[in-house]
Amino acid sequence: xxxxxxxxxxxxxxxxxxxxxxxxxxxxxxxxxxxxxxxxxxxxxxxxxxxxxxxxxxxxxxxxxxxxxxxxxxxxxxxxxxxxxxxxxxxxxxxxxxxxxxxxxxxxxxxxxxxxxxxxxxxxxxxxxxxxxxxxxxxxxxxxxxxxxxxxxxxxxxxxxxxxxxxxxxxxxxxxxxxxxxxxxxxxxxxxxxxxxxxxxxxxxxxxxxxxxxxxxxxxxxxxxxxxxxxxxxxxxxxxxxxxxxxxxxxxxxxxxxxxxxxxxxxxxxxxxxxxxxxxxxxxxxxxx
Amino acid sequence: xxxxxxxxxxxxxxxxxxxxxxxxxxxxxxxxxxxxxxxxxxxxxxxxxxxxxxxxxxxxxxxxxxxxxxxxxxxxxxxxxxxxxxxxxxxxxxxxxxxxxxxxxxxxxxxxxxxxxxxxxxxxxxxxxxxxxxxxxxxxxxxxxxxxxxxxxxxxxxxxxxxxxxxxxxxxxxxxxxxxxxxxxxxxxxxxxxxxxxxxxxxxxxxxxxxxxxxxxxxxxxxxxxxxxxxxxxxxxxxxxxxxxxxxxxxxxxxxxx
Numbered sequence: 001x002x003x004x005x006x007x008x009x010x011x012x013x014x015x016x017x018x019x020x021x022x023x024x025x026x027x028x029x030x031x032x033x034x035x036x037x038x039x040x041x042x043x044x045x046x047x048x049x050x051x052x053x054x055x056x057x058x059x060x061x062x063x064x065x066x067x068x069x070x071x072x073x074x075x076x077x078x079x080x081x082x083x084x085x086x087x088x089x090x091x092x093x094x095x096x097x098x099x100x101x102x103x104x105x106x107x108x109x110x111x112x113x114x115x116x117x118x119x120x121x122x123x124x125x126x127x128x129x130x131x132x133x134x135x136x137x138x139x140x141x142x143x144x145x146x147x148x149x150x151x152x153x154x155x156x157x158x159x160x161x162x163x164x165x166x167x168x169x170x171x172x173x174x175x176x177x178x179x180x181x182x183x184x185x186x187x188x189x190x191x192x193x194x195x196x197x198x199x200x201x202x203x204x205x206x207x208x209x210x211x212x213x214x215x216x217x218x219x220x221x222x223x224x225x226x227x228x229x230x231x232x233x234x235x236x237x238x239x240x241x242x243x244x245x246x247x248x249x250x251x252x253x254x255x256x257x258x259x260x261x262x263x264x265x266x267x268x269x270x271x272x273x274x275x276x277x278x279x280x281x282x283x284x285x286x287x288x289x
Numbered sequence: 290x291x292x293x294x295x296x297x298x299x300x301x302x303x304x305x306x307x308x309x310x311x312x313x314x315x316x317x318x319x320x321x322x323x324x325x326x327x328x329x330x331x332x333x334x335x336x337x338x339x340x341x342x343x344x345x346x347x348x349x350x351x352x353x354x355x356x357x358x359x360x361x362x363x364x365x366x367x368x369x370x371x372x373x374x375x376x377x378x379x380x381x382x383x384x385x386x387x388x389x390x391x392x393x394x395x396x397x398x399x400x401x402x403x404x405x406x407x408x409x410x411x412x413x414x415x416x417x418x419x420x421x422x423x424x425x426x427x428x429x430x431x432x433x434x435x436x437x438x439x440x441x442x443x444x445x446x447x448x449x450x451x452x453x454x455x456x457x458x459x460x461x462x463x464x465x466x467x468x469x470x471x472x473x474x475x476x477x478x479x480x481x482x483x484x485x486x487x488x489x490x491x492x493x494x495x496x497x498x499x500x501x502x503x504x505x506x507x508x509x510x511x512x513x514x515x516x517x518x519x520x521x522x523x524x525x526x527x528x529x530x531x532x533x534x535x536x537x538x539x540x541x542x543x544x545x546x547x
Contacts, residue, residue, distance in 0.1 A: 006383030014387075057406065120293060120301035131523035133480040136496065136516045139504040147326045220393040227395040231485055240398065247401035247489050255405075259398045266394050 015061055022060045026050035029057070059256050067257040080237075083261040089238040090226050091265065093154060097161020098222040104162060105169025105218070106211075112170075113177040114199065123174075130167050134160055134225070138232035153235055160233075161225035165218045172214030176207025208284060212277045219273045223266050239265070328510040336510035337517065343499070344518055351496040352522055354411035355483035359418025360475060366419065367426035367471075375434050376452070385431060392424035397485050404489040414491075418482040422475035429471030433464025466541050469534040476526040480519060 023046065030049045034041045041049070051060045059067075068083065075082040108126065111118040138160055145156045180202050188198050230240025239262045246254030310330050316322070317329040324332060337344065374380045400417045407413035437460050445455045487497025496515050503511040538544055 003382050003386060006379050007386050008383075010380070010383035010387055116293075117301060120297055121305045124302040125305065127527075128520075128524050131477050131527040132516075132520040133477065133484055133523055135481050135484045136500060136519040139500060140509070140512060140516065143326055143504075143509070224395045224397065228397055228481065228485060231397065231400070232488060243398050243401050244489075247404070252402070252405065255401050259402070262398055263394050267390065270390075270393055 018058075018061055022056065022058045023047055023050045025057045026053055029053060055250065055252055057252070059253060063253070064256050064260055067253045068260055071257055072261075083239070083242070083257060086237060086239050086242050086258070087261055087265050090223075090230065090240065090262070091269075093157045093161055093226040093229065093238065094219070094223045094269065096154065096158035097163075097225055098165055098219050100158060100162035101165030101218055101222055102169050102215075105166040105214075106173055108166070109170050109173030109177055110199075112174050113203070114195075126167065126170055129163070134163050135228055135232045137163075138229060142233050153233060156233060157226060157229040157235065157238075160229035161222045164225035164228075165222035168214045168217040168221060169211070172210040173207055176210030177203045179210065180206050209281065212280045215273050215277055216270055219269050220266065223262075223269055227262055325507040325509050328513055332510050333513040333517065337514040340511065340514065343494075344514060346494050347496045347499050347515065348518055348522070350411060350492070350494045351414070351483050351487065352480070355414030355486070355495070356418055356479040358411065359415035359482065360422055360479045362415060363419035363422035363479075364426050364472070364475065367423050367430060371427055371430040371434065372456075374431065381431070385428075388424050388427050388431070392428050396421045396424070397482055400482070400486040401489045404486060409490045410492055414483045414486040414495075417486040418479045421478045421482040425474045425478065426468075426471045429467045429474075430464060433467025434460050436467060437463045462538075465538045466534070466543065469530060469538065472530045473527060476530055477523055480523050480526075484519070 027046055027050055030041060030046055030053075050056070051063070053059075056063070071081055071083040075084075077084050079085060108122055112122050113119070138156075141159055142153070142156045145159065150156070184202060184206075185198065188202055193201070226238070227240040229235070230238040231244060234244065235241040239258045242258035242261075243255050246252065246256075246258060313327075314329045314331060317327060328336075374384055397417070399420055403416040403420075404413045407416050441459060441463075442455070445459050450458070484497040484500070487495045488501060491498040496519055500512050500515050503509075503515070535544055
């Protein structure tokens, strides 16, 4: 618990810097307006004006908070302007992609660990897949899944999210499935265990801690993937789409609110998955940390 | 268990890649898939050969000006901040959780804001990339600087080494594997950031710009050409970082024995 004071201090300093930057960056507009009106601006006027512009270059933190409050609590959830509605769509994409990612990651890891040819063939391509910028592929994924008859944008978006989130699972599972040492493998051999038994009774159980450790990274990647997907597939719904709309209509407040809503949602997701990880470790008889 | 020969290490993945390409080509021809949906590899190759100047111009705009500029700015900033934070324990305890949290956020969402601030040209792309790579780099550098075990640090103290000397001779080298790890993450983030930022406005060149406009007029082969360029670039950048890592951190256990 010796972290709370320093973290709060750092956050407070960041907010102070933010306010100062907001005054500085938005002042150009204020001075411009004042010059046109032929008036002088005093410092206190400057501060109040830079804090309350409707299209600021950099909105002050409290403006973003108000905008978020307006678009979450005061809007009906069914409204297109509600961040909760938009967030739920991004969340759905994230979870779908996360699910795909886990399945693909585990499946590939199993092939890689059990077969030498699989490892030689797939491992380099798994690494290469992560060096390819997925955003370049995004429009193609949309076209292909449309041609395959999926109908909605949800599938291509989930594929993009899965593309980013399978890799952490894959790497951890490869490590985990090959974590039993030679002694344990030999012991099972003396029991006359088959390949299948070795996998289900030794490899899989001993890979579980690695698996749960990878989930937090993976869900964060899936979330980034979902937002990137919404940005790059010209989606019409979701937090990424709100950012696009804010950018196209010159409404910076929408962009900032969507950005912060995304940050909050990511925090909640990571927190929940982290909690799940702790719970799983506890149930498997590990120490609660 | 057989050991893998160098030949096998190359032959399997390359063979697999070629197999996919051949199946793709055959599939497109046999099923008569419209080139607007999925062009054959040969058509993509033809499109690439036919528009080398455009591809080169886009590559310079997006990769050299946008991604690489952002990459060195973000990494350098992270290095400076990390060295400062490292001197103050209070800052370290306060900033580490914050930086860790930021590293997990979809910072790419800043792209429209950066375009609003810095205009349509490469400056805004470099800014997005710089912010995107800053936090993973910071977290990795700080993690690396903390990776020295106390015994080694005590040894440096008994030698009477100063802070800078300890940093140069012990902690810096020990941090290098972490730094390269961060760089590997950062290079792929840099390309994503530079391309996404172009969706929010760009001059009439750049890979992201080309992908959206060519997609709009269903010139899918050109889109694939850009994808190939970006894929090769991403892999080459990663390979470059991995290659330098191998030379610089040859002493590290992960680099030995293979």
